[in-house]
Amino acid sequence: MGKGMVAFLRATLGFEPEIMREASERLADAETTASADHRRAQRDSQVHRSAIYPVGSEFALCHAQAQLMGAVVGVLNESLTESIRGFYKLRKAFVTLDAILAAEDKYVRGHSRQTVSARDSVDSVRSNKSARSTNAVPGGFGDDRAGGKKQEKSLLDTVRQNEAQAAAKATTNSHGPSMAEEDDDDDDDDAFYDVDESHENAPKTDTYAGHIKIDGVTKDLAKNSLDDDIRSETQDLPPLKALTSDHQVLDHDPDSDVFSNPIDVFIHSGANLCFGLLLVMISMIPPAFNRLLFIIGFHGDRDRGLRLLWQASKFHNINGAMAGLVLLGYYHQVAGFADILPEPSITRTSDYEIQQDVQGYPKERCEALLQDMRARHPKSHLWLLEQARMEAMNRRLSTALSLFESSPTTKSPLKQVEALNMFEKSLSAMYIHNYALCAESFLNCVKLNNWSHALYYYIAGAAQVESYRHCRISGGSDKESKKHAEKATEYLHQAPKHAGKKKFMARQLPFDVFVARKIQKWDARAKEWNVPFIDAVGVSPLEEMIFFWNGYRRMDESQLQTCLENLKWSDDPTRGNKTMWAKEEADEKAVLAVLRAVTLRNLQRWDEAATILQENVLAIPNTELKGGLRDDWTAPCARYEMGVGAWMRRKEGSGGKEEVEWVRECDGWIEKAAKWESYELDARVGLKVATAQDTLKKFWEGRKQL
Numbered sequence: 001m002g003k004g005m006v007a008f009l010r011a012t013l014g015f016e017p018e019i020m021r022e023a024s025e026r027l028a029d030a031e032t033t034a035s036a037d038h039r040r041a042q043r044d045s046q047v048h049r050s051a052i053y054p055v056g057s058e059f060a061l062c063h064a065q066a067q068l069m070g071a072v073v074g075v076l077n078e079s080l081t082e083s084i085r086g087f088y089k090l091r092k093a094f095v096t097l098d099a100i101l102a103a104e105d106k107y108v109r110g111h112s113r114q115t116v117s118a119r120d121s122v123d124s125v126r127s128n129k130s131a132r133s134t135n136a137v138p139g140g141f142g143d144d145r146a147g148g149k150k151q152e153k154s155l156l157d158t159v160r161q162n163e164a165q166a167a168a169k170a171t172t173n174s175h176g177p178s179m180a181e182e183d184d185d186d187d188d189d190d191a192f193y194d195v196d197e198s199h200e201n202a203p204k205t206d207t208y209a210g211h212i213k214i215d216g217v218t219k220d221l222a223k224n225s226l227d228d229d230i231r232s233e234t235q236d237l238p239p240l241k242a243l244t245s246d247h248q249v250l251d252h253d254p255d256s257d258v259f260s261n262p263i264d265v266f267i268h269s270g271a272n273l274c275f276g277l278l279l280v281m282i283s284m285i286p287p288a289f290n291r292l293l294f295i296i297g298f299h300g301d302r303d304r305g306l307r308l309l310w311q312a313s314k315f316h317n318i319n320g321a322m323a324g325l326v327l328l329g330y331y332h333q334v335a336g337f338a339d340i341l342p343e344p345s346i347t348r349t350s351d352y353e354i355q356q357d358v359q360g361y362p363k364e365r366c367e368a369l370l371q372d373m374r375a376r377h378p379k380s381h382l383w384l385l386e387q388a389r390m391e392a393m394n395r396r397l398s399t400a401l402s403l404f405e406s407s408p409t410t411k412s413p414l415k416q417v418e419a420l421n422m423f424e425k426s427l428s429a430m431y432i433h434n435y436a437l438c439a440e441s442f443l444n445c446v447k448l449n450n451w452s453h454a455l456y457y458y459i460a461g462a463a464q465v466e467s468y469r470h471c472r473i474s475g476g477s478d479k480e481s482k483k484h485a486e487k488a489t490e491y492l493h494q495a496p497k498h499a500g501k502k503k504f505m506a507r508q509l510p511f512d513v514f515v516a517r518k519i520q521k522w523d524a525r526a527k528e529w530n531v532p533f534i535d536a537v538g539v540s541p542l543e544e545m546i547f548f549w550n551g552y553r554r555m556d557e558s559q560l561q562t563c564l565e566n567l568k569w570s571d572d573p574t575r576g577n578k579t580m581w582a583k584e585e586a587d588e589k590a591v592l593a594v595l596r597a598v599t600l601r602n603l604q605r606w607d608e609a610a611t612i613l614q615e616n617v618l619a620i621p622n623t624e625l626k627g628g629l630r631d632d633w634t635a636p637c638a639r640y641e642m643g644v645g646a647w648m649r650r651k652e653g654s655g656g657k658e659e660v661e662w663v664r665e666c667d668g669w670i671e672k673a674a675k676w677e678s679y680e681l682d683a684r685v686g687l688k689v690a691t692a693q694d695t696l697k698k699f700w701e702g703r704k705q706l
Contacts, residue, residue: 001062004030008069014416015451027070034063048263052107060096061270067093068274097275104250254315269312269319276308306358324373332389335361337550339644340692381412392554397432419448431551433562439463453498458515461491462541469569485534510681521629539592540566552602563599586624590617590634606645613638636676643669667696
């Protein structure tokens with residue numbers, strides 16, 4: 001299991017095909033071993049008997065961990081079939097993890113009812129322990145005995161009842177009873193809920209053939225959209241219903257008497273880590289991939305998932321370290337990428353302790369967690385990376401960059417960590433507008449990582465474009481300008497040569513598609529306008545990349561002003577080529593409008609930002625902003641930005657009714673962005689939209705409680 005986890009880390013940090021294959025193999029071995037160990041534990045009277053968990057739960061956890069990590073690696077695979085199979089594995093891992101938390105729930109509820117005497121309390125715990133020790137592993141995997149089947153069915157009775165009730169409401173047949181009413185026994189045959197891995201008499205196949213139509217994929221993959229592929233794969237699945245259950249939380253600290261046994265500590269911390277990660281991951285699926293939820297079979301719960309991860313991070317073992325890494329990665333990358341987030345609430349838990357909520361960006365909690373993790377693991381380079389990300393989140397880009405420049409002389413034994421450090425350094429250089437360092441660092445990424453060379457070359461070329469333009473504006477020498485122009489042309493034309501070599505779910509990487517189209521667009525303009533390629537490049541491609549990585553959120557005021565200065569090249573008659581802007585089409589002008597509006601919004605110049613979007617994007621017919629080589633992302637992004645602006649302004653005025661009006665306006669814009677047709681980089685923008693929808697949902701739920 002330890003080897004599998006290391007391979008998983010290497011795979012997810014570097015996305016290298018050979019490492020992902022190695023991770024898949026090791027995790028498959030871990031699944032098999034965990035299943036065998038569980039069967040052995042069921043027969044061994046000398047194994048650990050927990051007062052909380054059924055016998056063999058430690059092996060059930062290992063099996064679920066291997067499934068969860070294997071699912072993530074599968075989703076990152078270039079094959080759509082393997083990716084969908086990975087999502088199916090998530091569903092199976094859920095059942096096991098949910099059962100472990102159900103055991104904790106039973107333990108907590110049992111103790112809460114013990115009010116008679118200490119003796120009665122002890123007797124109750126012993127009784128529960130004796131009863132649970134005869135049960136099968138949560139989820140019932142790898143065991144065909146009656147006990148295992150009984151445990152699996154009991155775990156899912158509530159789920160199946162809920163689905164039957166929902167199906168009865170959704171399906172009305174005037175000629176007879178609903179499907180759920182006709183034959184309730186069919187629920188027991190629902191293969192999606194069967195996590196039993198042992199099928200000795202079943203024929204073995206080379207490809208996954210559960211409830212997924214492999215023939216549909218191979219036939220339609222080349223011509224259909226991803227959503228069409230998923231729709232064909234999932235048309236026979238049962239309707240999506242909420243499977244998540246709300247258990248009582250066992251939130252004791254590591255020094256509690258409840259966790260006196262190290263095996264219980266491992267199970268508790270591991271279950272909280274895996275289940276928390278699972279709920280958070282599913283909650284972040286962007287609208288463009290909502291169809292995937294039909295495979296998974298349950299909705300995510302970001303708030304609950306984060307709380308479980310915080311609980312796991314308390315423990316000084318590998319599960320605690322992984323939970324800390326996931327939490328910091330989430331807050332610095334996912335939350336840092338979004339714009340519409342709830343404000344962390346402050347709760348005083350005692351006269352001396354103040355606890356921040358898990359939503360939004362709980363700055364103090366993250367700082368304390370990072371300090372704790374660096375103390376626990378002082379030799380790990382991953383915490384240095386998170387320290388730099390934290391500095392960037394707090395708009396201290398210079399400090400973040402200095403951490404990379406003054407990193408320890410000893411290198412990480414994982415090449416993937418070094419590559420990730422270089423990538424983050426490249427992004428920080430891009431945000432701070434250090435063009436030479438940005439280009440150099442992204443070219444170094446080409447040497448360290450093979451995930452998306454097209455993106456690396458493209459941003460390196462974009463940095464050279466900015467150097468060329470600054471040289472022209474500042475009156476630099478022709479020799480220097482020519483040097484930057486040549487490098488920009490070389491790197492930008494190198495990018496498409498590497499596009500399409502990597503795939504995600506059988507599709508080209510979104511940025512690869514974006515890069516290839518951009519270069520085609522500029523080549524066509526250069527030919528049409530009879531100008532050098534460097535002068536056919538449109539609105540600052542570097543600022544465009546900053547937008548897609550949401551670097552504006554990490555900039556201070558002076559850096560945001562630099563963004564505005566860079567954007568002036570396009571339409572300011574005192575800069576650039578004065579005749580070019582008149583030739584630009586509506587989509588290029590919309591790109592400028594969105595980038596300028598986002599910068600102004602981050603400078604809290606709300607009215608200016610909204611006016612620019614309304615006049616230059618929202619007022620333009622959508623037909624003029626899409627098709628051919630046009631940038632079709634501006635229309636949905638403008639609506640998202642209008643929503644962000646409304647959300648930011650909700651605190652203006654006296655609050656109350658005025659705040660609700662701003663949030664209602666925000667909700668309307670976000671709904672439009674979420675329902676927009678397919679467009680370039682929609683999955684990336686969709687992450688921000690999904691986070692915004694989650695935040696707005698919690699806002700309205702909070703209003704109902706007032």
